[in-house]
Amino acid sequence: MFHRGVRALAYLLTSLVLGPATFVWAVVTTLVSGVLSFTYLAPPTFLTVTWVTRWIARLERLRAALVLGKAIEAPYPPLPAGNPWVRGRALVREPATWRDLAWLLLLFPLGLAGALSGVVVAVVDLATIVAPVWLWSVPNPYLPPIVDWLFNTTGGRFVLTALGLALAPTAWWLVTGVAGVQARVAAALLEPGPRLRLARRARELASTRRRVVDAQAAELRRIERDLHDGAQARIVAAGMTLALADRKMRLSGQPARDDVSTARRQLDEALAELRRLVRGIHPPILTDRGLAAALAALAGDAPLPVEIHAGDLGEPAPAVESAAYFVTAEALANAVKHAAATTCTITLTREADVLTVEIHDDGRGGADASGSGLDGLRRRVEALDGTITVTSPVGGPTIVHTELPCAL
Numbered sequence: 001m002f003h004r005g006v007r008a009l010a011y012l013l014t015s016l017v018l019g020p021a022t023f024v025w026a027v028v029t030t031l032v033s034g035v036l037s038f039t040y041l042a043p044p045t046f047l048t049v050t051w052v053t054r055w056i057a058r059l060e061r062l063r064a065a066l067v068l069g070k071a072i073e074a075p076y077p078p079l080p081a082g083n084p085w086v087r088g089r090a091l092v093r094e095p096a097t098w099r100d101l102a103w104l105l106l107l108f109p110l111g112l113a114g115a116l117s118g119v120v121v122a123v124v125d126l127a128t129i130v131a132p133v134w135l136w137s138v139p140n141p142y143l144p145p146i147v148d149w150l151f152n153t154t155g156g157r158f159v160l161t162a163l164g165l166a167l168a169p170t171a172w173w174l175v176t177g178v179a180g181v182q183a184r185v186a187a188a189l190l191e192p193g194p195r196l197r198l199a200r201r202a203r204e205l206a207s208t209r210r211r212v213v214d215a216q217a218a219e220l221r222r223i224e225r226d227l228h229d230g231a232q233a234r235i236v237a238a239g240m241t242l243a244l245a246d247r248k249m250r251l252s253g254q255p256a257r258d259d260v261s262t263a264r265r266q267l268d269e270a271l272a273e274l275r276r277l278v279r280g281i282h283p284p285i286l287t288d289r290g291l292a293a294a295l296a297a298l299a300g301d302a303p304l305p306v307e308i309h310a311g312d313l314g315e316p317a318p319a320v321e322s323a324a325y326f327v328t329a330e331a332l333a334n335a336v337k338h339a340a341a342t343t344c345t346i347t348l349t350r351e352a353d354v355l356t357v358e359i360h361d362d363g364r365g366g367a368d369a370s371g372s373g374l375d376g377l378r379r380r381v382e383a384l385d386g387t388i389t390v391t392s393p394v395g396g397p398t399i400v401h402t403e404l405p406c407a408l
Helices: 003-036 042-068 084-093 095-129 132-137 146-150 152-191 194-252 256-279 284-289 293-301 318-337 372-382
Strands: 306-310 344-351 352-360 387-391 397-404
Touching: 003 095, 003 152, 042 084, 042 095, 042 146, 194 318, 284 293, 284 318, 293 306, 293 318, 293 344, 318 344, 318 352, 318 372, 318 397, 344 372, 372 387
Parallel strands: 306 344
Antiparallel strands: 344 352, 352 397, 387 397
16 A cells, blocks of 8 residues: 555656746647647657657656556557658547647646545644654744644644555545546547557457468468378279279189288378368367366376366367367477476366466477467467467577467
8 A cells, every 4th residue: 555655646746846847849730730830840840749649648647557557558540651741630630639639738737637636645644743853943822722842842843743644545536536536537548549449459359360261261272282192092992902903803703901901001091181180170079078188198108297287167168179279289299309398287166257278398498489380279268368488598498378368
């Protein structure tokens, strides 16, 4: 509570200083931009003024974040490419430009009111607490008797100290409350509005959709290639072997046991290849026994000791289970193939509607988060509005942390 009160008091004090400066800046730059709006100097001037204003707004977001305890997102969409006139028109049409200006104008009265209320309360309470240190230097013979006893006697001054300490929580509550109100007003103006949030969400969904389409196309190409080069080739070879055996038997009447055995082996290999492909698309064990059992089977096939810690996972959607399975499979494969890990731990937890999968190995680290394997997993996870984070310093350990929303 003490640190929060100190941050709130610092916020109010700095607002008292920054308020007049930002007010003057907003008024002067608005007048200058208005005067130059009919000249060729208008676009570069407006771009420069807006750049400085956004820098000040960024500082205000950082100050408000210290009071609110959370980061405040910048509301600016990317500017279009082009000459200063095109960029200037885009800035004029952008609501965030005028919201920044509105806050710079409001900071002065809000900062002044906040300082006069919050700072005065804090200073008076602090002065009351340290009354024995300074009150003796301010004699006043015309005070009422009870006040005279409090101000001009040692015992009375220590009573003021006790009173100030008793009121300190209330004073700090008032200071943090005033600072919180001002910071919330700043956040309301300086963070993205509903329109921009929807636009950003639409861009994110469009980008995710493109990545999902690309990932699906790549997966279909992989399946087609594996079928063509693997199972299909083995089945064709088996058919040719059987045809050769049939020809031998028809022409010479000799048994063709060796050819039939070869064809059987080729068909067994083709069947194994098809099963591998099926597991690569969606492991049947996921449908039959659930995520925890599927990961246990995956861990049992791994060439290193794997511990699995799974809580109550409920019944996630099949797409979520599939994504969690393949993230774990890829992380295990990387731990064995690239990291030379000796042990691995898989932790599965579910809180509310978020399934968390964390794979921790003791390998040598240095994993490339932008590699093709992890990038493919990221596309799969982002398609479900999930997030995946890879922490892999050189020397290890490597931690793959994935969060998947279950409410699909």
